[in-house]
Amino acid sequence: MDHVVNIAIFLLLSIFVTTRGTQIIPGTTPSFKDITSSVFQGSADGVVAAYGDFNNDKKPDVFVITEQGHKVNLWMWVETSKTVPGSSPSVLQKSDKVVISTKTNDSVVTSVVPGDYNGDSMMDLLITTKPNNKAKDLSVPTSAFIYWGNYLTLSIDPDPTVVSEDLYDQPHVMDFNADMIPDLFGATSNGDRYFWTGNSTDRKAIGPIPFNSVTNITTGSTLLKLRKPHSHSFVDMNGDFGADLLVTAADDSGVPKYESWFNVKGNLKWDGAHLPDLPIANPAHVGQSVFVDMDMNGKMDHVVPLCEDEKCTSSSIYVKPFGQKEWVLLAKEFKGAGSSWGFIPPEDNSLVTSTVPIMLWVGDYTLDGYMDAMAIMRNGTDSKASKKIILLENIACTSSDADVCQQGGRTFRVDIEEGIMNIDNPVLTSFCDFYDDGALDIIVTTMTGPNTQPLIHALQNNLHEDASFVKVNVLSGLCFGDCPNGIEPYGVNQPGPMIRYQTTDPDGNQQFCAAGQLSQSAYFSLQQPFVLMGLGQTPNFIDYLTVGIPFTDTPKKHTWTQLIPNSQLIAIPYPPDDPSKWTSKLLVRPSPLIYMTAGVLGATMLFIGAVVGILHWREKREDKEEKRQESHRFHFDAM
Numbered sequence: 001m002d003h004v005v006n007i008a009i010f011l012l013l014s015i016f017v018t019t020r021g022t023q024i025i026p027g028t029t030p031s032f033k034d035i036t037s038s039v040f041q042g043s044a045d046g047v048v049a050a051y052g053d054f055n056n057d058k059k060p061d062v063f064v065i066t067e068q069g070h071k072v073n074l075w076m077w078v079e080t081s082k083t084v085p086g087s088s089p090s091v092l093q094k095s096d097k098v099v100i101s102t103k104t105n106d107s108v109v110t111s112v113v114p115g116d117y118n119g120d121s122m123m124d125l126l127i128t129t130k131p132n133n134k135a136k137d138l139s140v141p142t143s144a145f146i147y148w149g150n151y152l153t154l155s156i157d158p159d160p161t162v163v164s165e166d167l168y169d170q171p172h173v174m175d176f177n178a179d180m181i182p183d184l185f186g187a188t189s190n191g192d193r194y195f196w197t198g199n200s201t202d203r204k205a206i207g208p209i210p211f212n213s214v215t216n217i218t219t220g221s222t223l224l225k226l227r228k229p230h231s232h233s234f235v236d237m238n239g240d241f242g243a244d245l246l247v248t249a250a251d252d253s254g255v256p257k258y259e260s261w262f263n264v265k266g267n268l269k270w271d272g273a274h275l276p277d278l279p280i281a282n283p284a285h286v287g288q289s290v291f292v293d294m295d296m297n298g299k300m301d302h303v304v305p306l307c308e309d310e311k312c313t314s315s316s317i318y319v320k321p322f323g324q325k326e327w328v329l330l331a332k333e334f335k336g337a338g339s340s341w342g343f344i345p346p347e348d349n350s351l352v353t354s355t356v357p358i359m360l361w362v363g364d365y366t367l368d369g370y371m372d373a374m375a376i377m378r379n380g381t382d383s384k385a386s387k388k389i390i391l392l393e394n395i396a397c398t399s400s401d402a403d404v405c406q407q408g409g410r411t412f413r414v415d416i417e418e419g420i421m422n423i424d425n426p427v428l429t430s431f432c433d434f435y436d437d438g439a440l441d442i443i444v445t446t447m448t449g450p451n452t453q454p455l456i457h458a459l460q461n462n463l464h465e466d467a468s469f470v471k472v473n474v475l476s477g478l479c480f481g482d483c484p485n486g487i488e489p490y491g492v493n494q495p496g497p498m499i500r501y502q503t504t505d506p507d508g509n510q511q512f513c514a515a516g517q518l519s520q521s522a523y524f525s526l527q528q529p530f531v532l533m534g535l536g537q538t539p540n541f542i543d544y545l546t547v548g549i550p551f552t553d554t555p556k557k558h559t560w561t562q563l564i565p566n567s568q569l570i571a572i573p574y575p576p577d578d579p580s581k582w583t584s585k586l587l588v589r590p591s592p593l594i595y596m597t598a599g600v601l602g603a604t605m606l607f608i609g610a611v612v613g614i615l616h617w618r619e620k621r622e623d624k625e626e627k628r629q630e631s632h633r634f635h636f637d638a639m
Contacts, residue, residue, distance in 0.1 A: 032419035032442065032459040039434060041091050044456040046073065047353065047445050048428060051528055052114030053491035054098065054123050056151055058473075058570070058587075059436070060529055062092060062443070063125070064456070069108030069135065069353035072127065074098035089435055097155040100127060100147055108135050110142065110354040113173050113521045114493045114529075115182040118203040119478050121489040122151040126184070127160070128170050136346075136355045138228045141189040142167040148204060151487055163196055163206050164188065168226060171196065173521040174234035174245065175496050176214070178266060178550035180476045180576055182495055185211075185232065185245070191225045214268075215261065221272030224249040224257055229346075229357045231288035235519040236498040238262055239299055239322070241548025241557045243496035243516070246302070248289060249274075256286045258302075266552030275302075278318055279327050284310045285345055287358030291519055292371045294319060294330075294394065294410050298500050298512035303330065303373075305358050307343050311381040315342040317360070317412060329404055334390065336414035337421065339379035341390055349376075350447040351427040351454070357523055360392075363431035365440040367467035367534030369513050370394035373412060374442070376426050389426050389444060391415040423457055424448075430526035434460060437589060438469035438566060440532065468535040468565035472499045474517055474547055477573035480583070490570070493518060493529045494549075497571075498557075501533060502544040511538070535565055547571045547582075558582040 036043065046064035049072070054061045059077040066073055075092040102109060113126040125147045134140040144167055145160035163171070163184065171186035176195050184196040184206070193211035198204075217223070226232075227250040237244040237260055245268055247259040258275040261268040278286065287305035294301045299322035308314040316332035334341040349356040360373045373392040378385045392412035397405030404411050420442065428445040435441075439461040447454045474497035476489045483489060500514040515531040535542070541562045548557035558579040563569065563586070570585040 031462045032417055033462055034419065034422070034457060035434070035460045036456070036458045038089070039092055039458040040075070040456065041093070044075070044092075045453050046456060047351065047454050048430065048443050048456060048526065049109075049112040049524065050114055050526070051430075051432065052123055052493045053529065054114070054149065054151070055154055056488065056490045058490050059090065060432070063112045063114065065109050065112065065353060069110070070102050072100040072109055072112055072125070095154065097153070098149075100125065100156060100158075102129060107131055107143070108353050110135055111170050111522060111524070114491075115173055115495070116476060116489065116492040117146050117182055117206070118148070118198055119179075119181040119476070120203065121476070121479060121483045121487045121492065123149045123491040123493065125149065125156065126163075126171070126173065128167075135353050138169075138355065141165070142170055144171055144184070146204075146206060151491070152485060161204050161206055164208070169228045169230055170522040172230065172232040172234070173495050173518075174232075175243070175494075175550045176245070176268065178552045180478050180494065180549070180573075182493075187226050193223065193226070216264070216267050216269040218270065218272035221270065224251055226250075227256055229288070229355055229523050231290070231357075231520065231523070233289055233291055233519045234496050235291045235300055235516040236514075236548070237291075237300060237302075237322075241498045241500075241546065241555050243498065243519075243550045244268070246289060246291075255282075258289070263550070275320065276326055278304065278306065279329070280306060280308055280316070280318075283308055285312065285343070285358055287343065287360070288520075288523065288525070290360050290362055291516060292362045292373075293512075293514045294321070294371065296369050296511065296513050297322070298502070298514045299323070300514060300516065303360065303362075305343060305360055305375065307345065307358065310345065312342040312345055312358075312378075313381060315377075330410075331392065331404060331412035334377065334392075334414050336390070336416040339386075341377040341379055341388075341414065344376055344378050344387065349427055350425065350450050350452075351445075352450050355523065356427060359524070361430050361526060363440045364394075364469075364532065364534040365391065365431065365461060366393060367438065367463065367469050368536045369511060369534045370410065371515070372415075374429060374431065376429060387425050389420050389423060389429050389442070391417060391420065419459060423459070427454065428524050428526070430524075430528075432528060433471070433532060434458065436471075436568070436587075438471060438532065439463045467537055469532060470501060470535060470542055470545065470563065470565065471530055471532045471568040472517075472545070472547065472571060473530040473568065474499070474549065474571045474573065477549065477576040477582075480572045480574040495519070495521065496550045497573075498548040499531045499533075500546050501535075501542050502546075503535065503538060503542045504540055505536065505538055506540075511536075530568075538565065541565070545569065547573070549573050549576065560584060564588050 046066035049065045050063040051060040062075040074095045077090045078093045107129040111128045117124045129143045143165040144163035147160045148157040166189045168187035171184040187193045194208040227248045230248045233246040242263045245261040249257045261270045283306045285307040291300040302320040305317045317330045318327045319330040343358045372394045377390045378387045393415040431440040442459040444457040476492040495518040497517040505511045513533045546559040568587040
């Protein structure tokens with residue numbers, strides 16, 4: 001019988017190896033499928049403006065600007081199965097209670113920023129507006145209002161609090177005083193900088209605080225006017241897990257200047273020295289700054305896209321790596337699908353309700369641990385030019401990239417994917433995760449012209465390789481378990497947390513990755529209220545995952561160990577001042593390989609059981625036959 005067991009074991013190993021071979025060595029090109037009709041139960045119109053979990057179900061809902069900028073609607077995820085929750089995919093459904101309309105038709109909504117602006121654990125909305133026909137005029141002041149949300153009734157108070165009707169530009173959402181309640185940073189129309197924050201006596205009042213009164217600047221330094229459109233960032237720039245502030249300003253000639261305000265024991269301090277100018281002399285268009293861990297060293301690098309000429313026929317991307325003083329060329333000459341691609345100048349973007357600067361939306365859509373990017377580009381400057389979404393994959397430099405990769409070892413390569421290239425005339429795009437499966441999907445807003453209706457498209461990322469991920473959502477930490485009205489703060493959209501993991505790859509090397517949560521808010525940055533980082537094809541546990549939040553004295557951070565891959569960690573920094581007591585919730589999504597392995601194992605056990613049963617039956621039959629023959633023998637001993 002031993003030889004039968006050996007055969008069964010051999011079959012088990014053969015099936016298992018074959019299964020692993022077919023699952024782990026598939027094609028490496030992601031496939032994107034249009035699922036708009038499934039997600040929105042039909043079609044959806046409007047401009048995707050922001051994401052936030054309004055109904056506290058741990059799924060980011062979608063805020064959409066409609067009716068030529070006069071209304072904001074909320075699309076919330078709802079279960080389609082009435083009997084077994086989670087047994088079928090959820091869909092987005094338009095809410096009839098969360099609707100914001102401009103008080104008159106004289107103004108249009110230019111941005112939406114969800115957040116808990118009074119610390120009641122319920123999501124509110126910051127809305128900015130401009131006069132009709134002036135939405136793209138950067139010289140016109142901006143108005144800002146906060147609409148207060150109510151999770152208990154799933155509604156918005158129609159009477160907002162006025163932040164200011166004389167803002168220099170769209171405000172930047174951050175947490176400058178580290179109280180875990182979002183504040184605003186910006187300037188009035190005369191250029192004076194302010195923070196706007198709530199007070200302890202009236203939780204629905206937002207008051208200005210002069211910037212110079214709560215920050216430190218080297219004596220003799222001069223503050224320039226803020227750049228419009230700005231790309232201020234609230235992110236860890238020195239590796240202490242506390243968010244700092246990058247301010248984008250401009251000199252009298254319009255040349256971008258970057259101020260690095262570091263958090264020093266709770267005070268933002270600037271040494272008066274701007275970052276070095278970009279290497280390109282007088283670029284025609286400088287895009288939005290974005291911070292990303294380009295080379296998986298656990299540090300944030302400063303990335304900027306730009307155009308050397310007015311029509312963006314010569315486009316490039318530069319990076320200032322963490323700890324280095326100079327800018328490095330990261331990518332240029334974007335070629336793919338038989339064309340050369342370039343960024344789209346802001347004035348050529350068809351969206352009429354707001355300026356859309358040159359932008360990169362970042363996310364690890366390949367789940368290999370290296371953050372990729374996505375941009376809207378065109379392959380010409382005339383009316384026949386095609387406008388498309390271009391994926392930029394973060395890859396290691398090769399000898400053919402010698403003119404790009406002088407330093408850093410990474411570059412962006414154009415990744416043409418047919419499912420995405422089928423979408424024409426995009427004006428905005430962003431990464432998202434429709435089904436919480438760790439694969440970054442894409443939402444796109446398209447317009448065929450300035451006077452046409454914007455449409456929304458949903459594209460699902462069908463990754464075939466069994467890559468792992470970790471998803472992290474950091475809450476406010478103002479309460480948990482004892483929150484007012486029993487509302488847990490899942491929908492607070494907390495800006496500023498820093499997340500970094502450390503694990504071991506299959507070769508035994510240490511692997512790091514870092515990302516900031518909601519580091520930007522203005523001009524359709526469209527960042528998700530969570531961080532999703534790829535682990536590659538690494539079946540190992542995540543050795544360490546560290547979360548840090550803004551602090552006033554000493555760093556506030558906590559490290560979790562031995563986390564399961566393909567899981568979502570909801571970090572609860574409560575109480576904020578005692579990281580040792582922070583807790584978490586871990587939501588695990590098993591890999592498809594686990595189900596296949598379990599199926600193979602079950603089938604093999606059934607096979608072995610059947611073999612053993614057959615052998616046992618044969619043995620019993622032989623024993624019975626042997627006894628029958630024995631009973632018919634003539635026993636001479638009996639004579």
